[in-house]
Amino acid sequence: MDLFEPRLPEAKLHDAFRLIRFDPDYAKVLPVIQNWATGLLDRKGESQKFIKEFQSTFNSSMWELYLNRAMSDLGCSVDYSKSAPDFVVRGPGNYEFNIEAVISDQPPTTVQQKTFSEQDFKVRGALKLVGKIRDKLNLYRGINGKKHPYSSLSHVRGRPFVIAVAPFDSNISLFQNNELINLVLFGMAPPELVGPDHGKQDKLGSLLTPSGSPVEMGIFTKDFFKEISAVFFSTVGTFGKAVVESQIERLVRSTRYRVMDKDKVELGSMLWQVGTHRFQFTNLTYLTTLRWEGGNQIGGADTLIQPASLFQSVSRNPVRP
Template identity: 80%
Template sequence: MFAAGMIDLKNGSCMLDLFEPRFPEAKLHDHFRLICSDPAYAKVLPVIQSWATGLLDRKGESHKFIKEFQSTFNSSMWELYLNRAMGDLGCSMDYSKSSPDFVVRGPGNYEFNIEAVISDQPPSALQQKTFTYQYLKIRGALKLIAKIRDKLNLYRGANGKKHPYSSLSHVRGRPFIIAIAPFDSNISLFQNNELINMVLFGIAPPVLTGPDRGKQERIGSLLTPSGSPVKMGIFTNDSFKEISAVFFSTVGTFGKAVVESGIERLVRSTRYRVIEKDKLEAGSEQWQVGMRRLQRGPLDFLSALRWDNGSQISGADMYIQHSSLHRETHLDGLQVYLNPYAETPFDPEFAWPLEVALNYYDVESANHVAPHPDGALVSRQVFEPTPYSLRVLLESNGFLAK
């Protein structure tokens, strides 16, 4: 554990310790209790602490944030991830403002605001029930749209809110972004962008095999458990025009800190691959259409899928590796969705780093436009470095017969 007050050598200031317990053990979140008690995570704690630089300087807010981090964990981890991510985007934050969550100044003094939220898990009694994968997907999408709507209501001042975000001088006339991450089930971090595409653009996942490969069905609405329809595709019209963009990630989690710490783990990751056919080298094996599985080293496995996509070869690389072989930046896996109907559009000239995946909706063609870069991180999970974990990973991903 760190001392109660840490010295930030870079800024010369005293930083409050995220990991100094503020509650009796019984009230600490399970994840917080685990990472503090397990010596294997000793190198992860300072990584997370570094993400908090500046965030804990808010007067009257820092102690509240630490308590929430220790008692609820996931929502605070998401804010910590975003805090560091904004710095990596070349932005600074005005921590003197208590809301929205991030008052941001980017390069060229470009200003925008971010409100962070997660889709959380249901009560533990419901978590213990067994649900179908399809049910969990529908529930996950409904949770995402509900959380986005809740934050939009804070902006609009619905339900009698006295000081809506739209009334704040540092918010008016500037882009308003909602940053959301899914934590609603044990499989939520495996979804890539499937559910957020459904929520924002009203499209189903692409067909991966057969003559309809790449085709995406339209989804107009989903039904709640009570049978009420909830419209999908909120960025295909002006119903959510106050939201300029949505930031989304399934990897801006505790696992990101684990990877950045360099501790020993097994890492399963998937990266999007794409190349223009006119840039292909003759006989290039890595762009060969079809599926290839190979072992490249003692703890280095690659499953490469490629398909012909007209003028391009597209696909995905799935790795199972020792953490010493895995490379990942803090911004890897961050997806940005721009709202074409935004009343205050996000600057189209903003200089996004290459690893950030941008998503647009073409109003004229009614299509999702996703110019994701080759190598964009799609998903990543970390596992205990044990023979059992390795065997399960290899069996479940087709490297070993079950």
């Protein structure tokens, strides 16, 4: 079944779907995303619902498409005869587990704030992540009147239950890297980036909702969430991945964390200079390096901007020091 054959009136189509479907510049991306759906659209009674959600709400379906492709690339198989949880997976060595996918989305009527507060962004993002994880745990347990909780299903009992979550709750939610999920899962506050305590991370037990109610952080340190075996989290399971795979002419920005022992850095290496430095390799290929010292190591990040047609080959052979 064709993901991109419109099934809804144009007014109900999501802006992202409308852009991909009708902009001729993205024609090569459509078959890439369609390929990601292999198997998902074979589910009885589910395909029509999935396609309509993909066309109308987009983000949650795109996340499931990304996960579906990821399972295949990781050498796993999915039992599409089971409609719940989202992915009944068999991995290498016949290891079986279940994945329930969820996103922290924003309501269609949400108005983006004109002024940006980093603290508000982080608190709101963390609260949304922990709320969505709790919602899926409730589905597993059968709380709130669910007739057939996941825990009662024969293919779920005795197997790891994994929640795959991605943030789409604001226009910049995908910039949050791993700070907020570390806070949610382990109660780890963001690291200090300047001063004598550089790299230090404190523990943070809870955050306050706008109404002042405390919400516990560090869910993997508490027995209440013990049924959750693991959490998959990504801020890169997006349309941009399909753009890269299609290799259409677009500039792609990627950021990669790096760390190196000082004694392994080549003497005079320009790419491991402490501080922020910028390099231009070609007319459309740029690299920004951010480096800081910590003990016997130098850490930081590479932000690379380059054409999508070069991204895959360069990412397999990253810039060397």
